[in-house]
Amino acid sequence: MRNFTLVSVLILFLMLALAGCSSFGQADLTKAKTGYITDIDDQRILVNDTYFTASSNVKVVSDTGKRMNFSDLDIGVQVEPWFDGAIRESFPAQADVKKIVVIVDKDDKQVQDAVKAIVEYSEANYGKPVVFQASKRTEELFEATIAGLTLENPNPVTIRYDFATQQIEVE
Incomplete structure (x- = not known):
């Protein structure tokens, strides 16, 4: 019985440790400064001083939780980009966006x-x-x-x- 308890505790500990190592999800993303889109094409948006390149599986949602598409974005829309990896130094800078939160405002x-x-x-x-x-x-x-x-x-x-x-x- 004692060996069963010890094995159970070790398995539980291992499962928790592996769950903490997951690289999928928002926990690994960095929030960029909220700003307005001033340039847009099929795969990227310019917000503040950074071009954010989007993959085909970029997640676009409103700040109220409504799912949206990249094609819903336009110049003048206020967004909060979330990216992973490093910002590539250039002017404007460049980063890979994984999530875009559209800020909804009455105005x-x-x-x-x-x-x-x-x-x-x-x-x-x-x-x-x-x-x-x-x-x-x-x-x-x-x-x-x-x-x-x-x-x-x-x-x-x-x-x-x-x-x-x-x-x-x-x-």
């Missing part, structure tokens, strides 16, 4: 329109990619500071979008 459409307008203005006047270094929203406007990306425009630029007039203002 989604208004903010998404503002981000799209700022991205369109920035691409036309400063080039691609449009890298948001900072952003903030007030009742009246959405403001984004974009990174300077060219020799002609090496310094960050702050761009405001007025919700009432739908006009762009550059600081």
Whole structure:
């Protein structure tokens, strides 16, 4: 009986140890800074200063738990990317995204329109990619500071979008 108890304890301990070594799941993922998508193609999104490359099995969900698809994403959508592995150093940086949480807000459409307008203005006047270094929203406007990306425009630029007039203002 004593040998049976000892074997049972050892098996239980081994099972717990192996369960803790599992490399599948969110526990191994790193949460990146929440931000707005400013560029998107079939397999990647640009959020803040990082391109996140998605595999075909990337998990996309809303912050309310609703399952979504990568094809539901668009410029201006606020997301929280989760990635694994190292961030590859470049500008913008690069990482492999495993999970994308879409932040749902009552003002989604208004903010998404503002981000799209700022991205369109920035691409036309400063080039691609449009890298948001900072952003903030007030009742009246959405403001984004974009990174300077060219020799002609090496310094960050702050761009405001007025919700009432739908006009762009550059600081």
